Amino acid sequence: MNGGVSQSSKPRVHAVPMIDVQGDRHMTKAQEKVLVAALCGAVMTAAAAFAVQPAMAAGYTVETPARVSGVAGWDNLNVRKWPASYSQQTGFLTPGAQVWVERCIEVRNSSDWCLVQRNSTKGWVNSRFLTPLSN
Known part of the structure; x- marks a missing residue:
């Protein structure tokens, strides 16, 4: 045992x-x-x-200044890490702020997203909130 x-x-x-x-x-x-x-x-x-990764989406070079528009005076435009509304917020832009638009990508059935920069803030915003400035 x-x-x-x-x-x-x-x-x-x-x-x-x-x-x-x-x-x-x-x-x-x-x-x-x-x-x-x-x-x-x-x-x-x-x-x-x-899944389509943002870096693989079709895009176009812009290289032009623009102004943040269509955002309420009391609100800010969120700057995102990737071109998607669910992406991490990396900063914000105030209404009327001037930005440099580097490039944009086409999004089917939606507004395009643009890679913008203002000072140290760089990231993606929805193109419907940008108005190109004439040169």
């Missing part, structure tokens, strides 16, 4: 698929969790593979 427990008294565990009376297979909770995790991973991988 080994510590008062004989080898024959230990329960034996077998990995047996659960089958009901009609012969249908069922998953254990642990198997369900593994399947759900695998499916979530597959969906996220597929979504990332098909």
Whole structure:
């Protein structure tokens, strides 16, 4: 005997698929969790593979000054890290501020986004809030 427990008294565990009376297979909770995790991973991988990264979007060079317009006097225009409204805010521009527009990208079914700079603030803004200044 080994510590008062004989080898024959230990329960034996077998990995047996659960089958009901009609012969249908069922998953254990642990198997369900593994399947759900695998499916979530597959969906996220597929979504990332098909996502268009901002740097890969079609664009055009502008190289011109512009003024922030269409923003309420009490509000600011958010400057973003990437050309998307959900992107991290890196700064802001006040209404009427003059900026240098480096380039813009085309966004299907939406306004274009432009890479702008004013002093140390550089990032992306929606083009509908910019009015080009005549040279």
